[in-house]
Amino acid sequence: MTEPKIILTVNPGSTSTKIAVFADETRLFERKVDHSAADLAPFDTIGDQFQMRKAAIVAALKAEGFDLGTLAAVAGRGGKLPPLARGAYLVNDDMVAFLRHRPIDQHASNLGALIAHDIAEPLGIPSFIYDAVVVDEMEDIARFSGVPELTRRASCHVLNMRAMAIKVLRRDGLRLEDANVVVCHMGGGVTATVISGGRMIDVLTDEEGPFSPERAGRVPCRQLVDLCFSGDYDRKSATKLMRGVGGLVAYLGTNSALEVEARIDAGDAEAELVYRAMAYQIAKGIGELSTVVMGKVDRIVLTGAIAHSKRMADMVSARVAFIAPVEIVPGENELEALAAGTLRVLRGEETPNVFVAPPRARPAAEIRRVEEASRA
Numbered sequence: 001m002t003e004p005k006i007i008l009t010v011n012p013g014s015t016s017t018k019i020a021v022f023a024d025e026t027r028l029f030e031r032k033v034d035h036s037a038a039d040l041a042p043f044d045t046i047g048d049q050f051q052m053r054k055a056a057i058v059a060a061l062k063a064e065g066f067d068l069g070t071l072a073a074v075a076g077r078g079g080k081l082p083p084l085a086r087g088a089y090l091v092n093d094d095m096v097a098f099l100r101h102r103p104i105d106q107h108a109s110n111l112g113a114l115i116a117h118d119i120a121e122p123l124g125i126p127s128f129i130y131d132a133v134v135v136d137e138m139e140d141i142a143r144f145s146g147v148p149e150l151t152r153r154a155s156c157h158v159l160n161m162r163a164m165a166i167k168v169l170r171r172d173g174l175r176l177e178d179a180n181v182v183v184c185h186m187g188g189g190v191t192a193t194v195i196s197g198g199r200m201i202d203v204l205t206d207e208e209g210p211f212s213p214e215r216a217g218r219v220p221c222r223q224l225v226d227l228c229f230s231g232d233y234d235r236k237s238a239t240k241l242m243r244g245v246g247g248l249v250a251y252l253g254t255n256s257a258l259e260v261e262a263r264i265d266a267g268d269a270e271a272e273l274v275y276r277a278m279a280y281q282i283a284k285g286i287g288e289l290s291t292v293v294m295g296k297v298d299r300i301v302l303t304g305a306i307a308h309s310k311r312m313a314d315m316v317s318a319r320v321a322f323i324a325p326v327e328i329v330p331g332e333n334e335l336e337a338l339a340a341g342t343l344r345v346l347r348g349e350e351t352p353n354v355f356v357a358p359p360r361a362r363p364a365a366e367i368r369r370v371e372e373a374s375r376a
């Protein structure tokens, strides 16, 4: 009998870091470390959280008495890289450098590959990402933003959305390839997608859709431009306003939907209105994506940690149930999906993709200098 493959999976989310160790398909243990808005406030960028999050993981593994020497691979949640294909990518030097120095965006998932690589490299074992948040299968028509310089790109909770859609359909004897499903993941970030014929043909990213516990979501763009040039913000602080201290944090000072619900239960009318507004925006997003498949939606799936909330699930369902049956599948199985994908690679059933960093875009001023020099 062959020895089981031991895999450490790492899922840095905006409000928590989750890890689990698997022996083949069997989960040996799982740990979640929550990061409150106050814990995260001192960090300017996601990259600055690397040591804090890695230390939390190492401490959790130590508390379990886990021997790192038994590991066959480490898998991290894939972050804000350029658009990728579905499936596995080996974490290589190009990917590490890209995520460290020029990630497309600030998101906790950027730390998935970095932490996985940092743990795996000294052990002489590979690290992988699987179904990264930037898997992009959008159709050409979905890429228009209205400004030619700004192309819409996919970014969502890919791992969990696909896994939950497959689970719901399989239970009803259906296949993802044969259905139209709108999935909304409600966690620290909220994103939604419409999956048609097995592909995520359009996506509501966390910057174009509903606000969420710590993100602003879609905002009035002219006012945003004014805000950026008001003199009160630089690039870092304006970015953080959108991601990190937006949404529930901005309105209510907490990234915890659980805390907001406790305040509502205690009679806080402001908390109730903000939470209801979040549900309203989520429902509008689902409606928007339903038009992509002309309303022919087989299932709407609500998932993520906030789908545990009956209050939120009811508020959203009430507005979208006219479109299609609503399935509530709380939580996420991102760690299982990471382990399952990595196992396929280790067993030789899937070949990992190779990440090649795109060339750096040259700033307009540099291009002008080069052109002027060549004319001279």
Ligand SMILES: Nc1ncnc2c1ncn2[C@@H]1O[C@H](COP(=O)(O)OP(=O)(O)O)[C@@H](O)[C@H]1O
Residues within 6 Å of the ligand: 012, 013, 014, 015, 016, 017, 186, 187, 188, 189, 213, 255, 256, 257, 258, 259, 304, 305, 306, 307, 308, 309, 332
């Ligand atoms: N049972 C629950 N009901 C409502 N909200 C919950 C519940 N459990 C967790 N949450 C909320 O879900 C959000 C975190 O989602 P999660 O997906 O775990 O985070 P991350 O995006 O960091 O991975 C937090 O706002 C948390 O308060």
Ligand SMILES: CCCC(=O)OP(=O)(O)O
Residues within 6 Å of the ligand: 012, 013, 014, 015, 107, 108, 133, 155, 156, 157, 187, 188, 189, 190, 191, 206
């Ligand atoms: C970038 C989309 C994924 C996302 O928002 O994840 P979290 O909810 O974990 O922040």
